[in-house]
Amino acid sequence: xxxxxxxxxxxxxxxxxxxxxxxxxxxxxxxxxxxxxxxxxxxxxxxxxxxxxxxxxxxxxxxxxxxxxxxxxxxxxxxxxxxxxxxxxxxxxxxxxxxxxxxxxxxxxxxxxxxxxxxxxxxxxxxxxxxxxxxxxxxxxxxxxxxxxxxxxxxxxxxxxxxxxxxxxxxxxx
Amino acid sequence: xxxxxxxxxxxxxxxxxxxxxxxxxxxxxxxxxxxxxxxxxxxxxxxxxxxxxxxxxxxxxxxxxxxxxxxxxxxxxxxxxxxxxxxxxxxxxxxxxxxxxxxxxxxxxxxxxxxxxxxxxxxxxxxxxxxxxxxxxxxxxxxxxxxxxxxxxxxxxxxxxxxxxxxxxxxxxx
Numbered sequence: 001x002x003x004x005x006x007x008x009x010x011x012x013x014x015x016x017x018x019x020x021x022x023x024x025x026x027x028x029x030x031x032x033x034x035x036x037x038x039x040x041x042x043x044x045x046x047x048x049x050x051x052x053x054x055x056x057x058x059x060x061x062x063x064x065x066x067x068x069x070x071x072x073x074x075x076x077x078x079x080x081x082x083x084x085x086x087x088x089x090x091x092x093x094x095x096x097x098x099x100x101x102x103x104x105x106x107x108x109x110x111x112x113x114x115x116x117x118x119x120x121x122x123x124x125x126x127x128x129x130x131x132x133x134x135x136x137x138x139x140x141x142x143x144x145x146x147x148x149x150x151x152x153x154x155x156x157x158x159x160x161x162x163x164x165x166x167x168x169x170x171x172x173x174x
Numbered sequence: 175x176x177x178x179x180x181x182x183x184x185x186x187x188x189x190x191x192x193x194x195x196x197x198x199x200x201x202x203x204x205x206x207x208x209x210x211x212x213x214x215x216x217x218x219x220x221x222x223x224x225x226x227x228x229x230x231x232x233x234x235x236x237x238x239x240x241x242x243x244x245x246x247x248x249x250x251x252x253x254x255x256x257x258x259x260x261x262x263x264x265x266x267x268x269x270x271x272x273x274x275x276x277x278x279x280x281x282x283x284x285x286x287x288x289x290x291x292x293x294x295x296x297x298x299x300x301x302x303x304x305x306x307x308x309x310x311x312x313x314x315x316x317x318x319x320x321x322x323x324x325x326x327x328x329x330x331x332x333x334x335x336x337x338x339x340x341x342x343x344x345x346x347x348x
Contacts, residue, residue, distance in 0.1 A: 001203065001331035010200055011328065017195035022321065026184055033175065078345075127338040134337035138346065141336050144329035145347030147196065148322040154185065155318035157175035162315050163308035164301040171252075172312065173319030 003137045005113060013105055015143040016098040019046055022150060023090055031090050035153055038079070045150040046093040047081025049143070053100035055080075057139045058107055064122040064132045065111070072123040108136075177311045179287060187279055189317040190272040193220055196324060197264055205264050209327055212253070219324040220267040221255025223317070227274035229254075231313045232281055238296040238306045239285070246297040282310075 001007070023031060023042055034041040040048060060073045085093060111117070118133040155173040159166065162174060175181070197205060197216055208215040214222060234247045259267060285291070292307040329347040333340065336348055 001207065001335070003332065003335040007201075007203060010204065014195060014200075018192060021188060021191040021195040026188075027181075029175065029181060030184065124338065127341060130338055134335065134339060137332045137335035137337070138339040141329045141332045141339075141346040141348045144325045145345060147325035148329065148347045151318045151321035151325065155315045155322065158177065158311045158315045161175070161177040161308065161311035163311070164298065164304050165308060165312040165315075167301060171319060172315040173322045174315045 003118075003133050005118070005136070008136050008140045009105065009109070011140045011143060012101070012108075015049070015147070016094070016101050018147055019049075019097065019150070020094050022147075022154075024094055026090065028090075030154055030157065033153070033157055035156055040081075040149060040153065042150045042153055043085065043090055043093070044081050045146045045153075046090065046097055047085035047088075048078070049146055050093060050097050050100060051077065051080040051084060052139075052142065053097065053104055057135065058104045060122060060135055061108070061111075061132060064120050064135065065117065067120060071121065073125060075125045177292075177307050179292070179310070182310050182314045183279065183283070185314045185317060186275070186282075189223070189321070190268070190275050192321055193223075193271065193324070194268050196321075196328075198268055200264065202264075204328055204331065207327070207331055209330055214323060214327065216324045216327055217259065217264055217267070218255050219320045219327075220264065220271055221259035221262075222252070223320055224267060224271050224274060225251065225254045225258060226313075226316065227271065227278055231309065232278045234296060234309055235282070235285075235306060238294050238309065239291065241294060245295065247299060249299045 023046065026042070028043075031042040034044065055074065056076050063071055063073060088096075113132070118131065118136070120132050121129050122132070122135070124130050152173045159174045162172065165172060166174065197220065200216070202217075205216040208218065229248065230250050237245055237247060262270075287306070292305065292310070294306050295303050296306070296309070298304050326347045333348045336346065339346060340348060
């Protein structure tokens with residue numbers, strides 16, 4: 001599937017509601033367990049997406065669009081949510097993510113990006129030259145990857161409880 | 175995490191809304207591609223869940239609760255949705271799934287299952303003896319597994335579009 005800005009919006013604008021439907025009102029018994037050291041709980045996934053709204057997608061898009069002398073992105077801290085989310089509830093994180101995402105999509109829409117702008121380049125600290133189009137496609141895929149990861153970490157809480165069905169692990173996501 | 179009926183309800187009652195948030199209104203450009211032969215598109219995932227509502231979870235629970243001479247489940251057709259969903263839209267499937275799930279949860283709640291009943295056994299055609307508790311835990315994990323699978327098949331449509339970010343494949347789900 002080719003990247004199209006309209007298609008990207010269709011996913012990006014749905015993600016907060018998807019997380020709210022999946023996690024809103026769930027007790028911490030579901031939302032706090034992770035899959036082991038340095039893995040994300042459902043709670044961590046939402047905090048991670050919030051950190052991306054603040055520091056990753058739109059700030060990096062701005063660096064590309066500015067086409068200044070230094071087009072190198074700041075490295076992204078994949079574990080920032082471990083301290084940034086501390087003391088917050090899932091409900092607070094869902095609200096925060098919803099607001100930040102809405103604001104960022106207003107910004108993105110306001111740019112009315114042309115094909116020429118989508119082809120502009122920046123420099124990823126590890127991956128090298130990337131285009132604005134690739135950055136926005138990655139934003140979409142990153143959202144969906146974290147929907148998948150969140151559903152999976154929840155499913156895995158029933159790893160033992162499913163008993164013999166554990167043989168169907170790939171289908172069950174446990 | 176130990177299986178608890180209250181915890182199971184918390185997931186089972188959310189799944190239709192999660193699929194609606196993720197897929198409701200998405201164009202077929204997103205919902206129709208799959209990951210290759212014998213894999214599920216987003217559209218197929220919803221049809222598959224509908225088939226489960228009709229033929230799997232509650233019918234199997236009834237077999238266990240009846241404790242008749244034959245407690246063997248009917249084999250489950252993982253690909254029934256290929257013909258059952260034909261000609262329908264994602265919107266129609268989401269509505270159908272929502273209604274069937276609501277109806278099935280009314281049934282499940284009405285049973286007011288005791289620990290003794292949750293320990294009753296049936297016979298899975300491939301896996302052998304399983305308990306009602308394990309069946310219900312599997313229903314939960316199966317829901318979440320298909321949320322994950324649906325998000326993943328969407329993410330993979332941008333496998334090429336993300337460019338160099340493909341190196342972060344596990345995180346992106348592409």
